[in-house]
Amino acid sequence: MPAWTRPLLMLVAAALTACGGGGGGGGGGGITPNPCSVTNQKQFVLDVARDWYLFLELLPATVNLGDYATAEDLLDALTAAARAQGRDRYFSYLTTPQEDSSFLQEGQYIGFGFRVQILGNRMLVPDVYEGSPAADGGMGRGAEVTAIDSGSGYVAIATILATDPNLTQAFGPETTGVERGVRYLRPNGQQVEVRLTKRVVTIPPLPATNGTAVLTLPGNPAVSVGYINLRTFISTAETPLRNAYEQFRAQGIDYFVFDLRYNGGGLLSVAELIGDLNGRNRLSSDIYAQVRFNSRHTANDEIRRFEPQPQSVAPVRIAFITTGGTASASEMVVNSLKPWTEVAIIGGDTYGKPVGQSAFNLTGCDLRLRLVTLKVTNALNQGDYYNGLAGTLPFACAANDDLTRAMGDPAESSTAAALQWLALGACGQIMGAPGPALRAMAAEPEPTPTWPAPRTAAQSWLPGVF
Helix, strand or coil, rough: CCCCHHCCCCCCCEEEECCCCCCCCCCEEEEEEEECHHHHHHHHHHHHHHHHHCCHHHHHCCCCCCHHCCCHHHHHHHHHHHHHHCCCCCCCCEECCCHHHHHHCCCCEECCCCEEEECEEEEEEEEEEECHHHCCCCCCCCCCEEEEECCCCEEEEEHHHCCCCCCCHHHHHCCCCEEEEEEECCCCEEEEEEEEEEEEECCCCCCCCCCCCEEEEEEEEEEEEEEEEEECCCCCHHHHHHHHHHHHHHHCCCEEEEEEECCCECCCHHHHHHHHHCCCCCCCCCCCEEEECCCCHHHCCEEECCCCCCCCCCCCEEEEEEEECCCCCCHHHHHHCCCEEEEEEEEEECCCCCEEEEEECCCCCCEEEEEEEEEEEECCCCCCCCCCCCCHHEEECCCCCCCCCCCCCCCCCCHHHHHHHHHHHHCCCEECHHHHHCCCCCCCCCCCCCCCCCCCCHHHHCCCCC
């Protein structure tokens, strides 16, 4: 297999040096002796985009670098047409090699260690990472942050969201030592005030509690169900995934719930491994996924076939729990397994990201461009699910994301609906059909939660992480 496919769905390409000249579009001066000058950064972004961008036809015909103050401004303009069509919704971005690699290889970032969802004027906490400042402060799934103290006293969340919807000021920069006061309610209504200090957080890819479990089918306790909750597709997920499937195989399990409800994607190698672990009976000729680049780089196109592992199982059915935060590699796994086994998504429709990024480093500069360069399809060449997966699947079952219960609890709404589909092969409620909206610590139906816009590498893969 070509080496470029192994690291990322979202591969890391060779470091590039910006070329001289105007990059095919109108001025901007030449390359200056400083490799990290603003001019060089802008030229680098333009040159890479003109060569590798998946949607070459949507790039502006002419570009004057002098019209843009920063490389970020230029990238925003270059991707504007694709963003307007829903094809590159800020999937292309600038970061640093250190920040990018630390997250994808080690699951590390600088923060408090929890994720937030915005529900109107409320801030809910769906997940807290073990060993993080937030966990040390007693915070857990189902908490509601009601106020934040950024140094001038506590300010109510509704007030903060009115002027700081992406929580840039509220939670401060991604720097160790940044401190904030957080006032929150536990699910039982108890109010807690705690001061949290940012540090390096290491995310366990599978939660320590309920990361894996063996459940049973409702009405048929003799049939076991393997449950996995995968937070993100990072390198450290490989061993726990193999361990889980080894146990499932030893117990003869062939019904599965795969919880991807907040998983925004990550490494292609992990997505490939999941396919292999669910491909015990697949032939070496069976196609798992196809990767396609733009017309300038068809030599990099690849067909990925199944490679069954010693831990592999042969699923009868797989229920994937999803929400609007389920994206990229998570969606790829569902789409790629669809031709080979009976699958359903349970919960809410997925985000809609059938494309991946490549990473390009500017030589002599601490700058990495993650640019949309590839699209992924399954064995039947099905892809382009920019509006989410629900409309492409025979089973898309609506269910609430119940923050008052642990993920993987058979009584939690989405988990219960997944088990029901496994047992019956039918949805209790179809996505898009009339019915109750997602509920989260509320007695009445609420609108679907949203996440603050990403501004860091970690937030690009895990929406709402701080």
